[in-house]
Amino acid sequence: MDSFWNVLASAVGLVFAFDPDLMEIVGLSMQVTLSAVAIACLIGFPLGAIAGAFRFPGRTLLSIVLNALMGLPPVVVGLLVYLMLSASGPLGPLGLLYTPTAMIIAQTVLVTPIVAALTKQVVEDLYQEYGEQFTSLGVGPLDRVMALLWDARYSLLTVALAGFGRAVAEVGAVIIVGGNINHVTRVMTTTIALETSKGNLELALALGVILLAIAFAVNALVMTLRASAVRAAYA
Amino acid sequence: MRNLVQDTASTPSISALPDTREVLLETRGLGFETNGHHLLTDIDLQIRRGSRTVIMGPNGAGKSLLLRLMHGLISPTHGDVLWRGHALNKTARKDQAMVFQRPVLLRRSARANLKFALGVRGEKGGKRNGLIQKALTAAGLSHLANRPARVLSGGEQQRLATVRALACQPDILFLDEPTASLDPASTAAIEQLILEANANGITIILVTHDTGQASRLGQELIFLQDGEIAEIGPAHGVLKIPQSAPARALRDGQLFVKN
Numbered sequence A: 001m002d003s004f005w006n007v008l009a010s011a012v013g014l015v016f017a018f019d020p021d022l023m024e025i026v027g028l029s030m031q032v033t034l035s036a037v038a039i040a041c042l043i044g045f046p047l048g049a050i051a052g053a054f055r056f057p058g059r060t061l062l063s064i065v066l067n068a069l070m071g072l073p074p075v076v077v078g079l080l081v082y083l084m085l086s087a088s089g090p091l092g093p094l095g096l097l098y099t100p101t102a103m104i105i106a107q108t109v110l111v112t113p114i115v116a117a118l119t120k121q122v123v124e125d126l127y128q129e130y131g132e133q134f135t136s137l138g139v140g141p142l143d144r145v146m147a148l149l150w151d152a153r154y155s156l157l158t159v160a161l162a163g164f165g166r167a168v169a170e171v172g173a174v175i176i177v178g179g180n181i182n183h184v185t186r187v188m189t190t191t192i193a194l195e196t197s198k199g200n201l202e203l204a205l206a207l208g209v210i211l212l213a214i215a216f217a218v219n220a221l222v223m224t225l226r227a228s229a230v231r232a233a234y235a
Numbered sequence B: 001m002r003n004l005v006q007d008t009a010s011t012p013s014i015s016a017l018p019d020t021r022e023v024l025l026e027t028r029g030l031g032f033e034t035n036g037h038h039l040l041t042d043i044d045l046q047i048r049r050g051s052r053t054v055i056m057g058p059n060g061a062g063k064s065l066l067l068r069l070m071h072g073l074i075s076p077t078h079g080d081v082l083w084r085g086h087a088l089n090k091t092a093r094k095d096q097a098m099v100f101q102r103p104v105l106l107r108r109s110a111r112a113n114l115k116f117a118l119g120v121r122g123e124k125g126g127k128r129n130g131l132i133q134k135a136l137t138a139a140g141l142s143h144l145a146n147r148p149a150r151v152l153s154g155g156e157q158q159r160l161a162t163v164r165a166l167a168c169q170p171d172i173l174f175l176d177e178p179t180a181s182l183d184p185a186s187t188a189a190i191e192q193l194i195l196e197a198n199a200n201g202i203t204i205i206l207v208t209h210d211t212g213q214a215s216r217l218g219q220e221l222i223f224l225q226d227g228e229i230a231e232i233g234p235a236h237g238v239l240k241i242p243q244s245a246p247a248r249a250l251r252d253g254q255l256f257v258k259n
């Protein structure tokens, strides 16, 4: 127990020393995760809205696929993206393997189905309420999607948060396609895994503390926004 | 025109009236059936431009269903709905508007709700702002324009929904029990909006359970029972001297039970 408190103390010391290596890792983590979540929302919001608000052939299939993809094991995604990006793979010539871009791709693949599936549920509920009024007003398909997404905006914030949670905590896929290269593709989770195995617990724990703090802060922000939206009956 | 309709109290059906106004909406053998249940059967109606029609009948009689069919929100399983003599389609529906029993308002401000509806109808810029202002004034909501629509009171919400429908400048306005849960003042405000709209030439079809409202607003009255027209005729006549057993039961405040 004694050593735990010692390690924790050094870890907190590292955090507040704003160790440049540490900050670099945190910065890259945020860059990769936020990029992946942004792209996933760009694809997943409209895709989910379409699946939630329109009846078309293959709609049920789309839902099944999205739900199945939600539970994709990260290492499998990592492996598939690796195969695509490796020198002999179809995207090999782009030379993306072991770059932050590769990690963004892997996380986007992981997060997009989550965003799309949750968005579909949110939009479906809203559409129950709005559908006939939209038909009555003569709202066209594009306006429908835009209006539903806008009116679901506070719920979608929570959806994006779920995507963020999955991406930021993810280790299996990014370690495969990123390679965990120092100063290039080392992010919080992969560094924690590596440093723990090397016995460098202070750095690992320092990153763990920061990861937790970020998770808390982002959740608190979203909950606060939602609470004010609920007061205005906008959520 | 109004008097013409009311002076023929004993005439049994609207179509028999010597009314020269254009038939705006017509149903022919209209029916709706699901899982072998006939929810609406053989509805023949002619709705003339500028008229005010009230639909009454007990819960589950098919009043809302009839409105939704006439507005083209659902397709009939039998018969046709004709709009100016042609099959009702998406384009024709743009000449119609509907106020639902529970107002469906977007999660936006009162003003943004109007802006959205007018935007859908292709109104932009200054003209749209003018129409929004006019609608807010008509609803008595100018001071609440920037409030979230869904924190407004029930009466304010229904007024907003009504002026939103009217802002779309429809030829016909369907209203499904618009004042069912409102206090007398809010009810009067909605009735005022309806009568003003009608004075401006908008045809009105209104569902209500309130005989007072039916006599205040109705020229023609359709009494529905079990998905069929039990009685149809000039409103004050049907309300005063109902010919059919279900309508009599309503007047006498009894539950009509078919034997």
Ligand SMILES: Nc1ncnc2c1ncn2[C@@H]1O[C@H](COP(=O)(O)OP(=O)(O)O)[C@@H](O)[C@H]1O
Pocket (backbone or CB within 6 Å): B034, B039, B057, B058, B059, B060, B061, B062, B063, B064, B065, B066
């Ligand atoms: N789309 C539908 N599918 C199946 N049943 C319906 C549908 N719409 C209405 N009904 C049924 O039709 C009957 C009439 O409903 P409605 O028109 O809402 O009655 P009301 O006269 O009270 O407005 C009810 O029994 C209702 O359950």
Ligand SMILES: [Mg+2]
Pocket (backbone or CB within 6 Å): B063, B064, B065, B176
């Ligand atoms: Mg009803």
